[in-house]
Structure formats: C-alpha cells, structure tokens
Amino acid sequence: MPQNQHYKIILKPGREDSLKRHHPWIFSGAVKKVEGNPENGATVDIFSAAGRWLASGAFSPQSQILVRVWSFLQEEAITPEFFKNRLKKALFSRKQLFEASPTNAYRLINAESDGLPGLVVDRYGDFAVCQFLSAGAEFWKETIVQLLMEMFPFKGIFERSDEDVREKEGLQPQKGVLAGEMPPDLIEIQENSLRFWVDVKQGHKTGFYLDQRDNRDFLGRFANEKDVLNCFSYTGGFGIAALKAGAKSLINIDSSANSLQIARQNIDLNGLDTQRAEQMTGDVFQILRRFRDEGRLFDVIVLDPPKFAGSVNQVEKAARGYKDINWLAFRILRPGGILFTFSCSAHIKPPLFQKIVADAAIDAGRDAGIIQFLSQAADHPIALNFPEGHYLKGLICQVD
C-alpha cells in the first residue's frame, strides 16, 4: 500500500483563489516551492504563501497540472478508507439512477466530477473497464481495484489506460486484466430497451459512448417512419435507437469498417430489419457532399463527430469543421426535418457551438429552431467546482 509521507507544496502569493472555490487543479505556474522529493502520484499537502493548509492532492511532476486535489478537508487522510468513501458515494448515486432500469452499462466513476481526478470506471454488465489517467489514480491503482472487487460483484476488471493524456502524466499506456476474469471479445449490454455488443478491448475509450444514452433515447421520438442518416455512427448507437423506433430507412456512416461491422451485429442482436439499414464506410465530409450533389434528402440527421478541438489552439479549426458538416446537413434535410448535432470538445463552449450551428443554417439558406438542448447523460455528472467536466453538448434543431 502506498505510504503517506508529508510532502509540502507552497503556492505563490495570491494563487490560492481557485482552490478556495474548490477547483481541483493546481498548475505548475502557481507553485513557489515543493518540499521534499515526492514521487509521481504521491500525496502532497498544499499550503498558501501565508502558510495556511488548503488541500491535499496527488503530485504529478511531469504534468502542467502539478497537483490534482483529492480533498479540501484537512482531517481527511488520503488512505484506502478515503477511496472507499468516494467510491461508495459514486456507487450510491448510480444506484439511484439505474436501480429501476434494465440498463446495465454506465459510468460508475467520472473522474474529477466524482472527486477522483483521473479515474474513470465504466460498468459493462458483469465487467468493469477502468482508465487510470493521472499520476495519482495510477499511484492508488491496486487499492482502487481491490475496493471495486469488494464493493461490486464484478467477474473481472479490465484496464484501458491507453489514452494519450497518460503521456503528459509521465505514464506508459496500459491495457489488460487487473482482477478476475478476462472479458469476452464482445460484451452484451442492455441500455433501456436496446441491446449492444461492446468491444471493451479494442473499441474507443472504454468501448462504448455511454454519455449519449439519453440522447439516443430522445432520437426515438423523431424516427418513426423516417429516413434517418446517422453520421459518425461508431457501432450504431443512434441508428439502433432509430430502427427500434420504426425508422423507414437508416444509413450509418463511419470511417471505421470494424465499428460498422459491430453496428450490423447490433441490428441483429435487437431483432431489427437489416434490409432497412445500410452501413457506409467512408469520410462523412465527402459522403455528405456527394449526397448534396445527388440531391438525396433525409428526415432526420445525427452528427456526432469525434473531438475536433483537443486544445484551445485548435478551437478555430474545429469550428470550421463543425460548421462544414452542419452546413451540409442543413442542405440535405427535408422541410420539417430534424438535426441532432453534437460537439464533445470541452474547448468549444455551448454558446460558441450554438453560434456555429446558427451560422451553418444561415449559410445553407435554412431557417431552423432549437427544440431541445442536450448534454451528457446523468452518470457523467459535472461537479459545480469543475465546469471543464461539461464536454458534451448537443442541439436538436428543426428546419422550416
């Protein structure tokens, strides 16, 4: 078990404001002095320049974010008991959300927003898939895995710590079984009335876009008897929701043939009509242009692209990308048609996203209204002290 040495971080004068508001990140530029020689992920105490204790956190010497806060309570020691309490709290909130639902796949731990910076734990049926994305989460990995096995009857815990962000924390990518059994290549999950195969070993992130659950559900209201175009479909999430709701036709587009293969299997898994669905492997930008040139029209279009802006410097370029696909979508929607449009880039703020979509509609010569604002599902909470946790935003627009 990791030892709790007492290392001290002393901030520069006037740099404690964000901590007083309980923001969990301390940037290296705010730090005057590090006392002792804490190893990567070790627990440190943070003091103001005037010597007041402010928080305890995990030290990450290679990152711009030098410390991620574990606790703002001086009496709360960072021990296995601390992690047990945080896990318990998160599990309780998920129990409230899903107890009365057949859904057996959801985010159990949403990192900073569940008070556990850098730790993501997703449940897929009998298995958990984890990401340890910060030095502190990595430091406490064994403790966390042990606690999860004690608190939840998982058959196995699988690690997918293969995101680029680990590099910034001085950590190597890691993938494999952490406890219990190796999960099968595809795990079957239930999401409301839908079933999906999830590839937790090779799929994106931990295997599935759980954050879109509520929005997939919403799509069902608009899909009956409609021609639906699902862009950036991955394994077909929105497409399955549309078919289940009675869509007349569905096209899934994704650049990954593997993802579309699973999308096809998901149609079978739900006993839906494969004749009504087409899988197109290719680039959404190009295919939408082709549809526009061919005069193809749709009643409902979903745009759920990957993160176009990974950092602040990429916002402008990303905005052009979002505008382009939204403009194309507005060009190929039938009168009265519905657009579900998303951005999962945290750096693109909701007002900017709305402006991009508005500009796209004007340039496409369409009048449209927002009929619903969308966000990430409730198992992806956003701590009030951590607004950065709000990354997914979406609009349902109806064109005239």
Ligand code: SAH
């Ligand atoms: N809507 C999906 C998640 C989409 S993730 C769901 O609910 O599950 C984004 C997807 O876009 C990924 O599957 C990725 O393979 C695909 N993608 C990325 N760039 C693309 C492009 N230019 N054209 C088509 N697909 C692309």
